[in-house]
Amino acid sequence: MNFTKTTTVLGLIAGSAMALAAIPAQAASLFGDGGIKFDKTTTVDFWFMESNGKFKSTLSVVKAADKNNPLAILFSEAAPGYDVPKTDDFHGTCPKTVTSPTGKCHNWFTFKKDVEYSLLLDSGLKNPNLPDDSDGKVWSTDELNDPDSNQAWFTPMGDYTYQIAFDDKGAGPDQDFQDFIVKAEIKHVPEPAALAGLGLVAGTMTLIRRRQKQ
Template sequence: MYLKKTSTVLGLAVGSSLALSAMPAEAATVEFGNNGILFDTDTKIDFDFIQSQGKFQSTLFIVEAANPTDMSNPLFVENEPYDKTSPDFLGTCPTSVTSPTGECQNWFTFKAGVEYSLALFSGNNKPAGTNGFVYSTDDLNNPVGQQAFVFDGVVLPEYTGPGDIFADPLLGKVTIAFDDKGNAKDEDYQDFIITAMVTDIPEPATLAGLGLVAGSLALIRRRQRNKKS
């Protein structure tokens, strides 16, 4: 009789946990694309470097839209403009590109309600007179226009023209591919390519389910102690 009650409690607890964990987490992405980067909760994004391709020696930063030339949050740094053995100015990690800590991955926690952008700095790049920055946010570019191609997945699709592009790193890997204005702004979107993804989404429902299981197990143990006494 007692074993049956124990099994019933465990079954209810596990079932409730599974049901709660199956509930989707509330989406936190407000914007992730050419209109900016904005979340409604603090959100940690993991970034992977894919490749660079071009003669410029560049660094990719995370910047706040209100302070777009702040270089305090570098993601990936080209230590050389490209791999010395590359026939087509290809840069790979860790040969010529790394994070500041020497890794091929990096991460950043975006604060809720703060608008951000990715910023690629390539020195005095073409056309002449620019400050060397291009941004994933169209409105921050000078002149205003698209310098990054943002899309879901990791395979670069055919580029069909500029437009307001949005992807969601909560749902899977997002790729951001930059054109650095070199070669007369050729819009090849291969000059600096990374991926972004949320890998540890807080799940309030899951935490509630785990709490229910823990509480049920505590109740079972208490009953066992009472029975022995």
């Protein structure tokens, strides 16, 4: 084996790995209570975690510019809106009470680039005489709520992963942020430069194997 040449190739791999580490991760322009907006089309996975409260709620994705018209339902509670037998907190679990439209505890949505979105938690109207957007609905984006208020906490759980905990208006703004809780994971797509770097690493590994056979 030619150790000098092999060392050179290994150095090339190490350099490639360092270059990959230096490539900045493509992150969301916004992903929090200020809105949801990506600089490229991005898929986000959602998992239902738990709900608490006797109101039957539905979580949907909406465009910020059209906040009352759901684009897709992520999860919804079946009647009565909590597990039976009920607990003091009217606890809801999946798949017993809450599921995606396909009956799963997981769902996903692809957000188009440069479009601002929000998550809508609709717990039903308590007073049918009130406007459709003034009662029973809260949005993950503060400024979409009337009045402007924080109704969802985005808590980082790791790389590209967040817990989103809602406080509904079912029993008034108690700000407990445990009425409807989901986990969201932003799918990371490698940059073209990163893919090229991975190709370089694969190529140099092939070169090493060939040299070892010589």
